[in-house]
Every structure is written in structure tokens, then in C-alpha cells.
Amino acid sequence: MKTRLAVAFSAVALLLSAPQAMAHGGGGLTGETAWSAWNLTPEVSGLVALTLAIYLRGAIRRRTSATPRQGLRHLLFGTGILALFLALQSPVDAMGERLFVAHQIQHLLLRMVGPMLIVLAYPEAVLIAGLPRQVRKRVIAPLLASRGLSALFSTLTRPWPAFVLFVLSLYVWQVPPIHNAALLDPAIHYTMHITMLAAGFIFFAMIFSRRDTRAGQGHGLRVFLLIATIVSNILLGALTTLKEVVLYAAYDIEGRLFGIAPLIDETGGGYIIWVPASMMTVIAIMVTFYGWNAAEERRFARRYEWTGSNTAALEFPETAAELRIKVDAPNRRLGQSLALVSFTLFGVVMATAITIHQL
Secondary structure, eight states: OHHHHHHHHHHHHHHTTGGGGGOOOOTTOOTTTGGGOOOOOIIIIIHHHHHHHHHHHHHHHTGGGOOTTHHHHHHHHHHHHHHHHHHHHSHHHHHTTTOHHHHHHHHHIIIIIHHHHHHHTOOHHHHHHHSOHHHIIIIIHHHHHOHHHHHHHHHHTSHHHHHHHHHHHHHHHHSHHHHHHHHHOHHHHHHHHHHHHHHHHHHHHHHTOOOOOOTTTTHHHHHHHHHHHHHHHHHHHHHHHHOOSOOOGGGGSSOOGGGOOHHHHHHHHHHHHHHHHHHHHHHHHHHHHHHHHHHHHHHHHHHTOOOSSHHHHHHSOSSHHHHHHHHHHHHHHHHHHHHHHHHHHHHHHHHHHHHHHHO
């Protein structure tokens, strides 16, 4: 439980970087100035730098406990932070007010790429180690000991609540009147981005949880929900891509950048929802299968731990190779089958949609 609350703590720190999302700063942009419209602000860039400094300090303090995978985790965390930084401070942020496709790229970074990479890095222990002692004692310890916070986080990170919040964080904000209102009202715009970021952290904290639960209650359900996420991306992306009317007129108030026609712009945005978001989810499925296989190996080893009984003698593997034979092949077949289902579903729906579009 403490580990999960620590994930929540690191997510809250990153959520504080979202206030700049209240205004893209896209007014007055032209095609020539758009790519240089970096908006480096202390409340965002400063917090990103502070987070990286805390993480670096924690990594140095914990270097004696480094594992062979620690380097990869550092890379994942740094890349996830970079994704959030680009979403909020780069020209993507400014162009998001003038182009639907740029806004969807920003949402992809905020809702999926950044949270997925950061959670997958399991940075909570490093971040806590990097904090000053008094902060850990007076702030972090009471938070970790809070039963109310623990219960809230446990509820939010259950599979179905986390999935529903994640899907709603996309669908609700794509409703044309709500989306248009968010572009015109800074407070609504801020709420849009903060909820997307929070939903992303909650969802991937559930997906990549290292809790060793039974397959039917844990990893299997996670894979199913990831496949359902792909379906939800395809449905909304196809609807946005294949429509023949302009839905998001707020982008035309100051004109869309680069002379892009409104319908083409929104078609491109639908493609971002459809393809890159679905591919990120496929990657999450593969990572989940890897974790599922590792959990099954641990569970199998505990189940058939030697007890001296005749039953244990029949079941207990005599060598490490025998253990791998018992658990690897079935799990690998299951993983490959479900991954193939995901790819097939994605390919069939895409081929069908493209065919309809060409008719």
C-alpha cells in the first residue's frame, strides 16, 4: 500500500505542473513563428527541473541498491518527464489552440505517453529517497499512514474504476460543445488537462501494479481492459476521422495554422486518437504479459515449494529448466494469442474504415 501511495505522491507532484495548460498562448501565431513558440515558465519548467533534481538525488542515494534494470527505469522516467514537458512548454502547447491535430498530440503526451513511462519506471522509492529528511518525516510519512488516502487510492486504482475514468477522460472532452468551451475558457481548459493527466496516472498505476494477484482477478483483467481501451480509441478515432462535417469550430476563431482545412485538421486529430494511442496501448499489453509471466513463475514456485510430501515430490521441478518448461510455454502461448487478437482487431477495423472512406 505504501508503494502505491508513493506513486500517487509522485503523480501529484507532476500534476502541479499543469496550470500552464490554462492558456496555450496560440493567439497571434503564424506559420513562421509557430515552431519557435516555446513557452518556458518557472511554474512548469522550474517544477520539472526540481522533480529531476529530486530524482537524481534519490538515484545517487540509492545507488548501492541498484539493479541491472535500474538504468532502464531511469531512462523511462526521464523520457516520461520529457513527454510532459513537451506537452506543456513546447510549440505543441501553443499550436494546440489553433490546430485540433496538435491538441490531440498534446493530449496523447499528457494522458498516455508521460504517465505510462513514468509509472512503468516505478520511481516512487527513488523520489522519496531524494527528498529532504524533514519532508519525508513531516509530509510523506503522514500521507503514507493516512487510511483515508489509502482507501481513496485503492478505490480509484481498482481495474474498472480506473478504466472508466481513463476512457471518460478522453470521451467527455471530445464532445464538441465541451471541447470548444475548453478552448475559450482557461479554467475549463485547465480542468481538461488536469483530469487527463490524473486519469492517465491512475490507469497505468493499475495496469503496471506489481501486486501478485490471481490471473483471473489481476493480469488477465488488465489485458482485457487494455484491449477494451484499444476498441474505445478505434471507435472515437474512426468517428472523428470519417465524419464529413466540422465539429470543433473554436479552432477557426483565429484561423487554423499553416492553411490547413478544418476537415483535414480534424481528420488528422482523429488519426492521432485512433492509431498512435492504440499502438501505445499495444505496447502496454506486451509489458503486462511480461509481468503476468513473471507473476506466474513466482506463484508456481511458491505453490510447489518443497514440503517433503509425496504430492510435492511429484510436482516439484528438479531443475530450473523444468520450472521454465512448466510455466513459460503456456503463458507465452496465451500472451501471443491475445496480442495477436489485439493486432488483428486493430488491423481489421482500420482496413474496414479505410475502405469505407474510399467509397
